[in-house]
Amino acid sequence: MLLQLEGVIAGYGSGSDILRGVDLSLDSGAFTCLIGPNGAGKSTLLRTISGLLRPRQGRILFRGRDIGGRRPDLLFRDGIAHVPQGRSSFAQMTVWENVLMGAYSLADQRQVDQGLTQAAELFPIIREQRHKAAGLLSGGEQKQVEIARAMVRQPTLLLLDEPTLGLEPRAARVVVEKMRMLNQLGTTLLLVEQNARMGLSAAKWGCIMELGTIKLQGMGDQLLNDPQVKRLYLGQAAESA
């Protein structure tokens, strides 16, 4: 078991609980997609795992060790990378410099070179457009650069928060395809996806979140064909499927 959450409760500041007891486990090499309505706590869950938010209760075990409340930079070093929602590249830096920023905390030059080579193999765009300012790329290209930046560290667990948000369908498919490739190469992925159909068909395992808990989980395609899921989350009447 790579990652295990037991009864995790978390929220912001003195506000009410957003996560209300999340139980979730990810095997090494898993590709899990979280779907659910707005406000269910999907992004909050990712933030809690990557250390941006301290859990109020419950345990988060990464490789058997409790990491609840550990600093995000240390967790990044441990191998948990988080690609947040929206645009997060350094717009005026070149594409290559953006990718280098992903290796900033690495001291071992050999590891950096290795990570850069691997990232460039998966995302040829970071070599092709290396001298271009990242802000001049299209949304889909920027997302690829951001994921490449996270991959330089060669993380074991990659958290992706709605990477296809705001992308036109074809650019979104490119990003999804890249995620599949990363997973095949052994990276464990936890994906939050607004487009439930696309997310569930890409991932092996799906989890449905609602009101701060995991309500339902199962194989991705199984959930896709579940009449109740279809009705509630895929915006489709059960009969018309």
Added chain:
Amino acid sequence: MRIDRRWRRGWPWAGLVLFLLVPLVQPEGFYLDLLMFTFMYAAMSVGWDIMGGYAGYVSLGHVGFFGLGSYAAALLLVHLGLPVFLTAPLVGVMASILGAGLGFISLRTRGPAFVIVTLTFTYVAQLLMLDLKSVTGGSKGLFLPLLDLPANLVIVPFYYAMLALLVIAVLVSVAIRRSKFGLGLIAIREDEGKAEASGVNTSLYKILAFAISVWFAGTAGALHAQYLNYVDPDLAFELIITLNLIIMSLFGSRGIVWGPVLGAFIIYPLSAYLIFLLPSRLAGQVHLVALGIVLVLVVMFLPDGLIRSYQAWRRKGPIDRRPVEARASIVEAAG
């Protein structure tokens, strides 16, 4: 393309050789003086840009370090008899240590606190030199012993010293730009929070950048004191010097090694000519107004500076056509 690149690498060296030869032809006079001051401003502006351009923190305090450098060098010469050409780099180091101290106070936070602290620092330094009468002579200033040189050669050592300072400034700026440190500074300018999240030690980097940045102001101040053979609080702490550095950097392009150099090489000769052309009664004021107008025009019409604007203009053609092709290839790859 290859010729283009070789030419780009070559022209700074060609310029350097040319400037090295100038005093052999013309060892005195207006033009040598003009070039010397251009080098001085260019070097300080490149230094300013390490903080203001790379890290994005605008310092209004560089003249404070320039003035203190002038005083430090003058006092070392008057009291201990140490020649300025030897002490200047060490005076620069003193400025850096002071800069690190000031940075330690003002750079642990983000945002405009730094601007205000550096501006205040200039005035505090000036008042201090004015009021420490027993040491600095107060408003009467300090006279430095003249260099033992024939009058027609007296500019030459300053000319070469300022040229050396400029060369060092450019080399340091290039080295920083290519280093991980420089990448971290630019990340700070782009988004300090994100930079920190990526593992950049933002406070340390800002303090370090500021210390390096003011070394050039301190060293130039030391040389300048010996050049005038005189220091007083008004001359040494003229706020216009800081403004000049900023305008030169903005005009040429902030955050690009050659930006401040280009800015200085255009603005300093122009303003020197303006002072030269105008009747001396008016020159001071008109020159300030002109500088103000240049600042307004740059901010309004050339906010990215000459070099960046030129690069954008050159890229424009190909860029307008590019995205269509690029997108097409992505679509094919996606199937």
